[in-house]
Amino acid sequence: MALFWLFVVTVVVVSVLVFGPVWRYRRRRAEATKPLPATWQQWLSDRWWLYPYLPETVRVALHRQLQVMVAHTDFYGCNGLAVTEPMKVLTLAQAALMNTGRGRMQWSGFPVVLLYPDAFVREGEVVNELGVVSYERHELLGESWEQGKVVLSWSDIEQDLRGHDSHCLVIHEYAHQLDGRDGVMNGTPPLLDQVQLGDWAKVMQSAYDHLCAALSRPGLTQGEVLSQVSIDPYAGTNPEEFFAVISEVFFTDPETLVSAYPAVYEQLRRFYRLDPAGWFV
Numbered sequence: 001m002a003l004f005w006l007f008v009v010t011v012v013v014v015s016v017l018v019f020g021p022v023w024r025y026r027r028r029r030a031e032a033t034k035p036l037p038a039t040w041q042q043w044l045s046d047r048w049w050l051y052p053y054l055p056e057t058v059r060v061a062l063h064r065q066l067q068v069m070v071a072h073t074d075f076y077g078c079n080g081l082a083v084t085e086p087m088k089v090l091t092l093a094q095a096a097l098m099n100t101g102r103g104r105m106q107w108s109g110f111p112v113v114l115l116y117p118d119a120f121v122r123e124g125e126v127v128n129e130l131g132v133v134s135y136e137r138h139e140l141l142g143e144s145w146e147q148g149k150v151v152l153s154w155s156d157i158e159q160d161l162r163g164h165d166s167h168c169l170v171i172h173e174y175a176h177q178l179d180g181r182d183g184v185m186n187g188t189p190p191l192l193d194q195v196q197l198g199d200w201a202k203v204m205q206s207a208y209d210h211l212c213a214a215l216s217r218p219g220l221t222q223g224e225v226l227s228q229v230s231i232d233p234y235a236g237t238n239p240e241e242f243f244a245v246i247s248e249v250f251f252t253d254p255e256t257l258v259s260a261y262p263a264v265y266e267q268l269r270r271f272y273r274l275d276p277a278g279w280f281v
């Protein structure tokens, strides 16, 4: 009798292990190949400045990724915000764009999204390297947590949807998610093949050092710094912020990245398997 139950349990475990991934794959494929709802198409066309510039092949891939992401992403409204379907679709469309070149999901699972109506406050005690404790209070537009959580301000997402500039909060925070897939956010996402990894380290370090040197020149105003480095000086905070900021520029203002750091653009072109510089001609 014991042998019989051992047999049954073994069959069940093997079936789950073998057929579980197949079933999940088939389900996602079915979700991805459904036609995009007409209302979603309308929201994308009417409310996202970048959407009309996307080549047809990228749009088709975007629609597939978007349907899967919307089906599997949990949203939580914070500070009284009621999260609506257009909010979900327009937020995730920007993240889905990052996946369109690679053809499959790059996130480890689907990050949970906490959506605030506006900038939100983080406060608490901070211990520095000397052990000195201080109380800090920061107003933030977004955050990305290593455990698969993204925190975003809806009013800033709306601004990005309307405006043609090099900022995109959603791409910034989801770039951190890509970067942290191997459990460490360090500006080097774990999806690089060995050949690219060598080039990546050299190119990124050189561009990051150049940016930091420009930012540290004494006596420059904020405007002068901006005109010298072409991209948001926040990229000079550390290598992980550098990767997140250049990802924003890559998708929203690629010509600026091509002229400021052409080798960086080339690395991102190979990494994302997309060439946005050709979208705006």
Ligand SMILES: [Zn+2]
Pocket (backbone or CB within 6 Å): 172, 176, 240, 241, 244
């Ligand atoms: Zn960041």
